């Protein structure tokens with residue numbers, strides 16, 4: 001089978017498509033023939049050598065796939081064979097064939113293409129955890145979604161709109177028109193102006209009840225200042241560090257040096273909360289994550305979950321796919337097709 005391999009740390013040219021032995025399905029597992037695999041920011045950071053969770057290189061990344069079940073292992077119902085599915089994969093997802101535990105597999109809804117299917121797990125589970133499971137967003141609350149035009153950003157927008165929250169989102173100006181069409185109430189161009197005073201103006205000086213921030217570094221300080229009393233801030237990434245080579249390492253060190261240190265007494269006195277999310281560290285809470293997935297699938301059936309695929313790149317164009325994300329060209333999800 002063909003698989004996308006990060007050969008070593010470096011720029012997009014270190015990506016290769018290689019022949020690998022077909023995986024053998026084990027007890028409690030299914031074998032999936034992929035039709036589409038998700039590409040995530042974590043894959044870019046892994047290639048840059050900035051993602052600590054990666055296995056040793058060379059490695060095949062990929063947290064999600066959508067395809068058809070080819071065979072099942074002992075203990076798995078034979079009726080799964082031939083079914084179109086969506087699956088969460090702990091790496092190895094960017095390959096033609098993948099084995100995964102059956103409990104990480106969901107039947108693909110008929111109204112979604114395989115490409116849309118591969119756009120669901122990481123983006124929507126992350127957004128669900130941030131907004132609903134931990135963030136506790138409620139109707140009429142104000143939510144700030146940073147990088148609203150990215151995969152997680154669009155997913156968060158779908159969920160926030162369904163809840164009935166007022167939505168504020170930072171994004172490159174070129175993405176604003178699309179975001180307004182998707183239902184974002186207030187896009188903010190954070191690349192050409194200081195976004196905090198703009199947000200404070202828009203909220204009449206009050207700020208927001210929930211803010212989700214994947215930028216990291218000193219941006220976390222500002223995002224915290226954007227919270228009103230009862231406000232919660234969810235931190236879940238460090239996009240500001242993204243760069244290949246030594247530049248990435250230096251940016252990561254700078255971001256760590258500039259991030260805020262929270263004092264519990266100050267949190268208490270200002271009635272604010274701070275939480276973190278790392279979906280990749282939720283594997284031991286499989287039942288919880290399954291429950292979130294069921295809610296998301298209900299949203300698909302009810303049409304308020306709308307996975308948006310910007311582009312599908314063939315496996316052979318993996319370097320172009322990485323560059324497309326690094327150059328901030330994507331709106332929503334990028335998927336890879338064998």
Ligand SMILES: NC(=O)c1ccc[n+]([C@@H]2O[C@H](COP(=O)([O-])OP(=O)(O)OC[C@H]3O[C@@H](n4cnc5c(N)ncnc54)[C@H](OP(=O)(O)O)[C@@H]3O)[C@@H](O)[C@H]2O)c1
Nearest residue numbers: 041147150151152171172214236237239242277278279328
């Ligand atoms: N903790 C978790 O469990 C978890 C799960 C999923 C994702 N994440 C994190 O969430 C963030 C967004 O992920 P995503 O999948 O939504 O990514 P994405 O679809 O690739 O979107 C990322 C967007 O972020 C903006 N951006 C900001 N800094 C950037 C940079 N240095 N390089 C490129 N783009 C940059 C760009 O939007 P503009 O053009 O508007 O600036 C870009 O379109 C990443 O930091 C990722 O690591 C964390």
